[in-house]
Amino acid sequence: MSENNKKDGAGAVIPQQAAAPAHRAKSSESSEVLLRVQGLQKHFPIRKGVLQRQVGAVKAVDGIDFEVRKGETLGVVGESGCGKSTMGRVITRLQDPTGGTIEFEGRDITRLSASKMRPMRRDIQMIFQDPYGSLNPRHTIGSIVSAPFRLQNVEPEGGVKKEVQRLLELVGLSPEHYNRYPHEFSGGQRQRIGIARALALKPKLVVADEPVSALDVSIQAQVVNLMDDLQSELGLTYVIIAHDLSVVRHVSDRIAVMYLGKIVELADRTSLYEAPMHPYTKALMSAVPVPDPKRRGAKSERILLRGDVPSPIAPPSGCRFHTRCWKATQVCKTTEPPLIELRPGQRVACHHPENAPDQAPQDVVLLSAAREAVELVSGVESAEVSGTAPAELAAEDEAAATEEAATEAPAKAEAATEEAPVEEAAATEETGTASDSAGAEADRQESTDK
Ligand SMILES: Nc1ncnc2c1ncn2[C@@H]1O[C@H](COP(=O)(O)OP(=O)(O)OP(=O)(O)O)[C@@H](O)[C@H]1O
Numbered sequence: 001m002s003e004n005n006k007k008d009g010a011g012a013v014i015p016q017q018a019a020a021p022a023h024r025a026k027s028s029e030s031s032e033v034l035l036r037v038q039g040l041q042k043h044f045p046i047r048k049g050v051l052q053r054q055v056g057a058v059k060a061v062d063g064i065d066f067e068v069r070k071g072e073t074l075g076v077v078g079e080s081g082c083g084k085s086t087m088g089r090v091i092t093r094l095q096d097p098t099g100g101t102i103e104f105e106g107r108d109i110t111r112l113s114a115s116k117m118r119p120m121r122r123d124i125q126m127i128f129q130d131p132y133g134s135l136n137p138r139h140t141i142g143s144i145v146s147a148p149f150r151l152q153n154v155e156p157e158g159g160v161k162k163e164v165q166r167l168l169e170l171v172g173l174s175p176e177h178y179n180r181y182p183h184e185f186s187g188g189q190r191q192r193i194g195i196a197r198a199l200a201l202k203p204k205l206v207v208a209d210e211p212v213s214a215l216d217v218s219i220q221a222q223v224v225n226l227m228d229d230l231q232s233e234l235g236l237t238y239v240i241i242a243h244d245l246s247v248v249r250h251v252s253d254r255i256a257v258m259y260l261g262k263i264v265e266l267a268d269r270t271s272l273y274e275a276p277m278h279p280y281t282k283a284l285m286s287a288v289p290v291p292d293p294k295r296r297g298a299k300s301e302r303i304l305l306r307g308d309v310p311s312p313i314a315p316p317s318g319c320r321f322h323t324r325c326w327k328a329t330q331v332c333k334t335t336e337p338p339l340i341e342l343r344p345g346q347r348v349a350c351h352h353p354e355n356a357p358d359q360a361p362q363d364v365v366l367l368s369a370a371r372e373a374v375e376l377v378s379g380v381e382s383a384e385v386s387g388t389a390p391a392e393l394a395a396e397d398e399a400a401a402t403e404e405a406a407t408e409a410p411a412k413a414e415a416a417t418e419e420a421p422v423e424e425a426a427a428t429e430e431t432g433t434a435s436d437s438a439g440a441e442a443d444r445q446e447s448t449d450k
């Protein structure tokens with residue numbers, strides 16, 4: 001992996017970027033679509049009172065459209081709490097969507113029952129962020145990596161043990177690790193074990209939720225490179241979720257930027273970095289001088305994501321980003337911008353995009369929030385990896401928003417919502433696969449329904 005820094009078209013320094021690997025040319029407009037998501041929603045209900053009436057909802061994912069093409073890597077970025085993990089769990093059907101459709105290989109899997117989903121689980125796997133929590137400490141590595149074979153009643157050629165040892169080698173571990181326990185391994189090695197387990201059944205789609213963010217920076221590149229090599233070797237398709245734009249840039253063919261449950265920009269990697277159109281994308285890239293005619297002359301300004309991430313329980317009207325956007329005008333407050341293709345392969349949801357014609361040129365008066373969104377930092381060139389800093393700033397607010405949701409949703413609502421990820425993690429630990437956690441969740445739902 002090359003560690004060269006690379007300047008984006010607007011002059012921002014994106015540190016620690018690698019040059020594009022040669023095989024990146026693989027994704028093209030004509031590539032076959034593996035996964036198509038339309039109007040996808042996931043709302044977590046908030047219930048109150050003895051009757052548990054629904055009084056609101058956490059709109060974690062609120063109407064998103066995208067497709068993933070065979071063999072490509074789609075990166076998904078955004079601040080903490082914008083719905084990335086929820087999107088990942090819904091597209092792998094670990095959670096049921098509230099609305100919209102999910103098509104896998106042209107087949108609608110949106111409402112497939114747990115039993116009908118079971119065979120599909122061979123094709124769709126998930127890698128989780130926490131390599132410590134996702135492996136059952138009481139099970140040997142052999143038992144963890146062979147769980148998918150047991151659960152799917154698959155007998156690999158040459159036997160399970162041989163195949164598991166081959167998988168361990170494939171992810172850079174020793175076949176002799178078969179009888180060892182997770183506590184004997186480092187974080188990076190555990191994530192390799194998680195990857196071996198996810199790849200056991202030769203899935204077509206792997207959704208990796210922040211696969212390296214719990215690892216030491218020195219180990220992150222190794223695991224990312226491993227995933228990259230395995231993709232070429234096994235013809236995998238990835239959806240990789242990350243806060244860190246530098247990680248996503250290295251591994252992605254296309255990148256979707258999420259903000260408060262919506263995709264605000266979706267573009268191929270080069271366009272996104274060289275000519276980002278959404279003000280939020282630009283803000284994520286941080287330290288970017290503002291080339292906006294409305295602000296011409298303000299040479300030394302850079303964009304800072306100020307203020308709180310609004311609550312997904314009551315997102316702002318119009319464009320959800322208008323409370324923090326330095327370009328926001330009245331139309332932004334009243335009218336939600338649709339996600340449209342303004343350049344081939346680059347979709348954006350913005351009335352006043354960068355690097356593209358203004359979609360609402362008559363609306364020129366900035367909102368007061370916009371005037372406060374930019375901080376003067378004359379002469380300072382920051383090389384901070386954007387996405388990380390704003391996300392960290394937002395983390396506390398997000399925790400508060402989550403707490404708020406939890407307080408407002410006592411008893412049953414909590415069971416239906418807040419506990420879900422915990423139970424999912426527990427189920428995953430028990431069985432050793434994401435697939436089974438979905439099964440457990442579905443079973444649980446069925447028994448609740450009865
Ligand atoms: N089971 C749940 N019940 C209620 N609210 C939830 C549940 N899961 C997630 N949320 C809320 O949905 C929103 C999106 O959460 P999600 O975990 O998908 O965000 P994220 O982008 O993955 O954040 P992070 O970067 O911190 O992982 C948050 O406000 C979160 O509190």
Ligand code: SF4
Pocket residue numbers: 278279280319320321322323325326327328329332337349350351352353
């Ligand atoms: S629509 Fe308006 S508020 Fe939203 S990102 Fe674009 S300029 Fe900013």
Ligand SMILES: [Mg+2]
Pocket residue numbers: 084085086209
């Ligand atoms: Mg997450």
